[in-house]
Amino acid sequence: MGKQATEMLKGVLEGIVLAILARRRAYGYEITAWLRDQGFADIAEGTVYALLIRIEQRGLVDVQKVPSEKGPPRKVYTLNEQGHAQLAEFWTTWSFLADHLEQLRGADEHGADEHSDDRHSDDTQGEKR
C-alpha cells in the first residue's frame, strides 16, 4: 500500500488501538507487532508509541510498568471507562463514514465509465484575473 494509507490512518489508528485494548491490555511493542502481523506493514514504531502517549495523556487508559525479562520495562496499557466511551464514539463516527462510503461505492461501480459528451465548448476563455 502506498502513502494513501498514511493519511487515511489519521484518526482511524487511534480507534484501532482502542479496540485492541478493549479486548485485553497490552504494551506498545506488542501492539506494533500485532499490527504488522495483520498487514499494517507500513505503520512506524514511533507512531504507535506516540499515539499511546497521547491517549494516556487524555486519560483514556491506565498504565502500569511491568519489568520485562529481556529489555527495558514494558508500559502496559488498560482501557478505562473514559477509553470505552471514546471507543464507542469512534464506532459511531466510523459507522457514519462507512455507510456513506459504501453508498458511494455502489453508485460508482455500475457506472464508472460513461462518457456523456455534452460539453458545450464555450469555456474557451481560460482567463484567470
Add this chain to the structure above:
Amino acid sequence: MGKQATEMLKGVLEGIVLAILARRRAYGYEITAWLRDQGFADIAEGTVYALLIRIEQRGLVDVQKVPSEKGPPRKVYTLNEQGHAQLAEFWTTWSFLADHLEQLRGADEHGADEHSDDRHSDDTQGEKR
C-alpha cells in the same frame, strides 16, 4: 459529531470527492452543498476548494471554466484516467481498513470484558514513573 470526525476525514475526504466525481462531473460549490446534504455538516467550504485544487495539481481531474448565470464562473471538474486509478487505489485501501475494523468491532462486542489472564501476574506493582 465532534472533532473526532475531523481527523478521520483526513485522506477519506479525498476519496469521497473522487467517488462523487466518478459519478458525474461537478464544481466545488455543488460538491460542498451535496456533502452538507448528506450529513457531513461540519465540512468547511474552504476545505473542499483546497482539496479540489490539490487533486487538480496532481493531475487527477480535468477542469473547465463554465460561466454561471448567477455568480462567478464555475470550475467544473471531471475525473480523468489517473483519477479513476487513484479512486481504485482508494477503494483498495478503504476495504483493507474496513475489513480489519469490522473484525475488531466484532471481537469487541462479544467480549469487551473478559480477562484472559495469561500474563503471569507479576505486574501487580502499579508503579507509574
Add this chain to the structure above:
DNA sequence: CCCCGGTACTCAGTCTTGCTATCTACTGCT
C-alpha cells in the same frame, strides 16, 4: 571484551490535510 541483534520506549523535526477566517467577484432583490 565488545559489538551486534532483539526487545522496549522516547523524541525532535517534517509533511499532509482539514479548519478558521478573510477576501474577491458577480447577480438580483429590496
Add this chain to the structure above:
DNA sequence: AGCAGTAGATAGCAAGACTGAGTACCGGGG
C-alpha cells in the same frame, strides 16, 4: 446602495503520522 446568495481563492494554524536517531537492557559470536 446595501445585502444575501452563488462561486472560488488563500494565509495561517492544529493534529496526526512518518523519519531517523537515541536510550536502555539482555544474550551470544567474533
